[in-house]
Amino acid sequence: MKLKWGLSFLFFIIGLSFLTFSCYQNRVYDWDMPGYLGSVYSWEFPDDAKKVHEKVYADIENEASKIEFDDILHYNHANEVFYADYKAFGEQLPYYKIKIGFNAAVYVLYKLGFSGPHSVLLVNIFSYFICGLLMFYILKLLFPKNYFIAPLLSLFVFWFPPVRDLAQNPTPDMFVFLFLMLFIISLIQKKSELLQFVFLLCCVLIRPDYILFAMSFLFAVFVFKYCKENRKIDYSLIIQGLSIAIIYVAIIKYYNYPGWKDVFYDSFIYRRPIISAQKAEFTFQIYWDLIVFKLINFKRITLFSLILLSCTFYLSKDTWLRVLAVLFFSNIFMKFLFFPQGGTLRFFIAFVILLFIVFLYALSKKYNGFQLRKIP
Template sequence: MARVSTPDLFIFQFLILFMIGIFKKWSALKMFFLLLLITFIRPDYVTFGLSYLGALGLFILIKQKKIEYHLIAQGIALIILNFAIMKYYNYPGWKDLFYDSFIQRRSFVSTDPMLFTWKGYFSIIYIKIIYFKKITLTVSLLLFAIFFLSKDLWVRILSCLFFCNVYIKFLFFPESGALRFFFVFVVLLLIMLLSVLAKKYNGFKLNKIA
C-alpha cells in the first residue's frame, strides 16, 4: 500500500494536520478552514467534518450548557461545498457508486438502469460486516483502552468520533477487505491512545510532532 499513491493516503496527511490542530488547540476558524480543505479534496469526507462539528457542539453543550450556532453554520457550509463539488464535476451519486461496486457493474452509469433496493443494501452490509471483524476488534480494543486510561470528556468524545467514522465509512462503502478505506481512523485512534499514555505516565510528548 505504501508503494501506491491513493486518495486515502493523500488525505491522511491532512487528517494528521487535523490532529496537530487538536493537540495545539487551534482556533475554531483555523479548524473550520482545515475541514473545508479536507472536504474540497475528498468530498466524501464531509461526513467526518460534520461529525466533528457535531462532537464539538455536544462537548460545549455538556460543559457550558449552550448551543454554538456558528457550528451549525459551518456544517451547512460543508454540505453546500460538498453538493457544489458533486454538481460541478457531475459526480455520480452514492447509490450509483454502491450499485456498480457491490451489486452489478454497468457499462454506462448514466444510461443503464439501476435496480437499487434497501433490502439488497442491507443484505450486502450483513455479509460484509462478517468479514469486518479484524478492524472491529482493533478499533474496539483501542477505544476500550482510551476509556480505561482517560476520564477526560473531550478525549472520550474525540475517540468515539473516530470510532464511529470507521462505521460511517463502512456503511457508505462496505469494502471490508480493503484496509486503506479505514486505516486513517484506526491510526487516529492509535494517536489518541498514545496521547493518553503520554499524559498518564509523563512519557514521550506527542506535541513534538507539531
C-alpha cells in the first residue's frame, strides 16, 4: 500500500511541479500590482509618498513586458492619472492596504531579496503549489483505497484555468484559498474550534471581505449547536465572532478604508481618478440593474453549484454535512451580491471548490464508510 501511494504521489508531484512552473512562466503584471506594491513600499518609506510612487512604477517597468506595462498605464483613464499623480495614486492605496495578511507575505519575500513585483507574484505561486499538496492530501483521506483518484482529480482541479488564474495574477485570492483549504481540512480531521478560528482569522486578515464567510460559519455552528444541545448557548463562538468583528473594524479604521459603496462605484460604475474629488453616489435601482445584468455571466457557476449542492443532499442525510454545503453555496452568492463580477471566476472559485470537496466527502461517506464528525 505504501509503495502504491508513493508512486501515486510521485506522479502527482511531477504533474503539480509542471503546472506550477507553467503558472510562473505565464505570470501576469496587471493594473492591480501597483496597488499592492504601493502598500508594501509604504512600509519601507512611510513618509515619502512620492518615492513610493516612483519606485512602484519603475520596478514594474523593469520586469513587465512593454505590452503589459502599457496595459497597466492605459487600462483606463484613472490608471493614467495614478501614473502621473502620486497623490491620486496614494488615495486609492487603502483599497489594497487593508489586505494586510497578503501584504505581509509579500513584504517577507521582498526582504528576503526578491524584487517587489516578483514578491507579489511568488506569494501566489508558492500558495498554488501548497494548495495542490493539500488537495491531494484531502483526496487521500476521502478515498484511502484508491490510488488513482487523488493524483488525477487533484491535477485536474489545479489544471482548471480559473484556478491557474489565481496563481498567475497579483491578487490575494490564491493566498486566501490556501487558508480555506487548511480550514476545510481542520473540519474533516476534527481539529479544535480554536484552530478553525485561526484559519478564519487569517482569511479575514488576507481579504477583509471574507468576514462574511467567517461570520456565516460561526453563526451556522452556533445555531447547529444550540439546536443539538438542548438550547445551550456556546459563548466561545460569540467571543470568536466579536473578536473577528473588532479586528475587521480596526483594520478598516486604521487604513481609512472608503467602504463597500466606494469599492462598488469604482469597480462597476466609474473608476474615479481622484477619489476625494467625487462622491460615490448611486441609487438602489442602478445597483439592482447591474446585479440582474451580471447574473447573465454567472450562469455557469450557478448551474455547477446547484448540481453540487443537490448531489450532496442526495448522497448524504448528515445534517452537519448539509449545513456545510449550504454554507459554501450561500457564500458564493453573498459574495456575488457585494461584488457581482460574474464573468471573473477567481472571485468565486474557492467556494466552488470547497463545495466540491463537501460533495466528494458525501460520496466517500456513502461508499467508503468515511465518517465526518458531527459537532458534539
